[in-house]
Amino acid sequence: xxxxxxxxxxxxxxxxxxxxxxxxxxxxxxxxxxxxxxxxxxxxxxxxxxxxxxxxxxxxxxxxxxxxxxxxxxxxxxxxxxxxxxxxxxxxxxxxxxxxxxxxxxxxxxxxxxxxxxxxxxxxxxxxxxxxxxxxxxxxxxxxxxxxxxxxxxxxxxxxxxxxxxxxxxxxxxxxxxxxxxxxxxxxxxxxxxxxxxxxxxxxxxxxxxxxxxxxxxxxxxxxxxxxxxxxxxxxxxxxxxxxxxxxxxxxxxxxxxxxxxxxxxxxxxxxxxxxxxxxxxxxxxx
Amino acid sequence: xxxxxxxxxxxxxxxxxxxxxxxxxxxxxxxxxxxxxxxxxxxxxxxxxxxxxxxxxxxxxxxxxxxxxxxxxxxxxxxxxxxxxxxxxxxxxxxxxxxxxxxxxxxxxxxxxxxxxxxxxxxxxxxxxxxxxxxxxxxxxxxxxxxxxxxxxxxxxxxxxxxxxxxxxxxxxxxxxxxxxxxxxxxxxxxxxxxxxxxxxxxxxxxxxxxxxxxxxxxxxxxxxxxxxxxxxxxxxxxxxxxxxxxxxxxxxxxxxxxxxxxxxxxxxxxxxxxxxxxxxxxxxxxxxxxxxxxxxxxxxxxxxxxxxxxxxxxxxxxxxxxxxxxxxxxxxxxxxxxxxxxxxxxxxxx
Ligand SMILES: [Zn+2]
Numbered sequence: 001x002x003x004x005x006x007x008x009x010x011x012x013x014x015x016x017x018x019x020x021x022x023x024x025x026x027x028x029x030x031x032x033x034x035x036x037x038x039x040x041x042x043x044x045x046x047x048x049x050x051x052x053x054x055x056x057x058x059x060x061x062x063x064x065x066x067x068x069x070x071x072x073x074x075x076x077x078x079x080x081x082x083x084x085x086x087x088x089x090x091x092x093x094x095x096x097x098x099x100x101x102x103x104x105x106x107x108x109x110x111x112x113x114x115x116x117x118x119x120x121x122x123x124x125x126x127x128x129x130x131x132x133x134x135x136x137x138x139x140x141x142x143x144x145x146x147x148x149x150x151x152x153x154x155x156x157x158x159x160x161x162x163x164x165x166x167x168x169x170x171x172x173x174x175x176x177x178x179x180x181x182x183x184x185x186x187x188x189x190x191x192x193x194x195x196x197x198x199x200x201x202x203x204x205x206x207x208x209x210x211x212x213x214x215x216x217x218x219x220x221x222x223x224x225x226x227x228x229x230x231x232x233x234x235x236x237x238x239x240x241x242x243x244x245x246x247x248x249x250x251x252x253x254x255x256x257x258x259x260x261x262x263x264x265x266x267x268x269x270x271x272x273x274x275x276x277x278x279x280x281x282x283x284x285x286x287x
Numbered sequence: 288x289x290x291x292x293x294x295x296x297x298x299x300x301x302x303x304x305x306x307x308x309x310x311x312x313x314x315x316x317x318x319x320x321x322x323x324x325x326x327x328x329x330x331x332x333x334x335x336x337x338x339x340x341x342x343x344x345x346x347x348x349x350x351x352x353x354x355x356x357x358x359x360x361x362x363x364x365x366x367x368x369x370x371x372x373x374x375x376x377x378x379x380x381x382x383x384x385x386x387x388x389x390x391x392x393x394x395x396x397x398x399x400x401x402x403x404x405x406x407x408x409x410x411x412x413x414x415x416x417x418x419x420x421x422x423x424x425x426x427x428x429x430x431x432x433x434x435x436x437x438x439x440x441x442x443x444x445x446x447x448x449x450x451x452x453x454x455x456x457x458x459x460x461x462x463x464x465x466x467x468x469x470x471x472x473x474x475x476x477x478x479x480x481x482x483x484x485x486x487x488x489x490x491x492x493x494x495x496x497x498x499x500x501x502x503x504x505x506x507x508x509x510x511x512x513x514x515x516x517x518x519x520x521x522x523x524x525x526x527x528x529x530x531x532x533x534x535x536x537x538x539x540x541x542x543x544x545x546x547x548x549x550x551x552x553x554x555x556x557x558x559x560x561x562x563x564x565x566x567x568x569x570x571x572x573x574x575x576x577x578x579x580x581x582x583x584x585x586x587x588x589x590x591x592x593x594x595x596x597x598x599x600x601x602x603x604x605x606x607x608x609x610x611x612x613x614x615x616x617x618x619x620x621x622x623x624x625x626x627x628x629x630x631x632x633x634x635x636x637x638x
Contacts, residue, residue, distance in 0.1 A: 076636075078636050078637060078638060079634050079635070079636050080634065080635045080636075081634060081635070082633045082634050082635050084576065084633035085565065085566075085567045085576075087565050088565060089552035089553055089558075089561075089562075089565060090552065090553060137632075138631075138632030138633050138634045139632075139634045141632055142632050142634055145629060167520070167542040167543065169542060169543055169548055169551065169552060169566075171542075171633075172541050172542050172543075172565075172566040172567055172568065173540065173541050173542065173566075173567065173568065173572070173573055173576060173578045174576065174578065174631065174632055174633060175542045176520060176521070176524060176540075176541065176542040176578075177524075177578055177628060177631035177632065178631075178632060179497075179500060179521060179524055180500055180524060180528055180628040180631070181628050181629050181631060181632065183497065183500035183501045183504065183528075184500075184501075184504045184528075184624075184625045184628050184629055185629065186501055187501045187502075187504040187505050187625070188625070190501065191505070206521070207520070207521050207542070209493030209494075209497070210481075210492070210493040210496040210497050210500075210521040210524075210525070211496075211497050211500055211521075212497070213493070213497070214491070214493050214494040214497040214498070215497050215498070215501055228488050228492075228493065229481065229483070229487070229488060229492035229493035229496070229521070230481075230483030230484075230487070230488065230492070231483075234483045235483045235484060235485065235488070238482075238483050238484060239484055239485065243485065244485070247485065247488070248488060252489075256489045256490070256491065257491070258491045258493075258494050
């Protein structure tokens, strides 16, 4: 069988080569495993050319996609985590934060900014999952609260992009109360009649789902995103059986009535613009 | 977030990490057989001995008054020492004591009259969340709270105090009724968490809790929230947005149970004591960190040892707070409620 083997190897050679090429040139889809140029992936809004899989991206990419010419004013860039409980498990909390900051170049798990999207002003808060799983501690809660204040003061729409595993355990009770804090601010935004769009991306679970992520006037999601309150593992262990196919996907959540629509990332900016423009008062004077 | 579990782990650990409901039952049955917690063993022994002495005294008609008196003094000292130096984990244990009063016990102990109301008007009646109007003197109040069961059958019916989305929606429906009829709201929190199940997700557990948080901030009537047992995470917070948030002395309130925290951060169920310490989840911790407004003292040994006395103390706390809250204009009360929660959090902000 040596002949056959050699042929097989010949067929596989180009793929092997691709696998060995530098990461920054080639991208392998984390869903269908097919390979494409990183540049192609970027031009396609970080979604797979073949299967539409939406790769996890961060605030920098979302800001670039949504704000005109990638121009925006970032807010509250000096906020960093304190360690009010002197929390220590296998590591101290400050050590975990430091590692995350060094690894990501970020201060914490959310960035907030305002600027123009297709010429219209809005505030965007976007979570960074790579920073301790996008977990919500005091910094995340406070920055989101202040972003909502900004939308209230400027009377411009608020867009929240969630991508989070939920609470930040190392801030325990403080973390829990960020759910209350952000919801309080959203109650004020609601009362003021200012549009709030919540975009849920992969994954959005736990305390984030049980607070601001599910409180949009419009709850929308990216295709295939995992969205839920309890994580799949916890549910599986609780009920003692396997979960149905497609459970807790954006499509499942839409079907069950908790999302308004699912939007492909390449259409996101224009869809948001259309939606917000329809909400505008046509009699209001244009400034 | 993966974790390893040892197959021979005790049911207790599994139970409070929301696991297999059959195992849940087994745990609670075990727990039910004894009314003493592990750290109460010396007290239990002492009390058994005391009972024995009293029996001998009455049967044999011997005068053991002095000896018994001395013994009772010693027991009192032992109790003071034990309950005066509880670890955080021991408080967690006390909060789950099988004899502890539950929501309906408090309501019935506090009110002269109570009419229970059912259903969310959409799906069904969630028996893990109870509510209704109660009367103290001339004052009508709306009560809502998670409800645990006391025997196996009740525990299953009450789903161990773990509400589904319809439970949170039922609570909100009743709170809106209270607002409509201008009656203050008292919420009683006692839950190991919101239920993590397939139907709970289908019916929007996250949305139900989130909706309550936002709506409770805007309710025009006074809201007093009392943690009477376990205050686990979003499932607790879903009915705990209030003008006053109080904790009974031997309760816990945090973002996660010590068992689940241990399993995630230590990758083992063995570190629940350390996790309880790290989480700073007691009433004292939460007050110190300005995350609650006050602590309600319990009788020595816990609420269950003198339940009637406990009901009186809770009733007094409710009426006292209500008197203060009634003095505020509606808008002012709402503004203070929002402001209080918005101040919660600790962070650095420097150049
Ligand atoms: Zn693909």
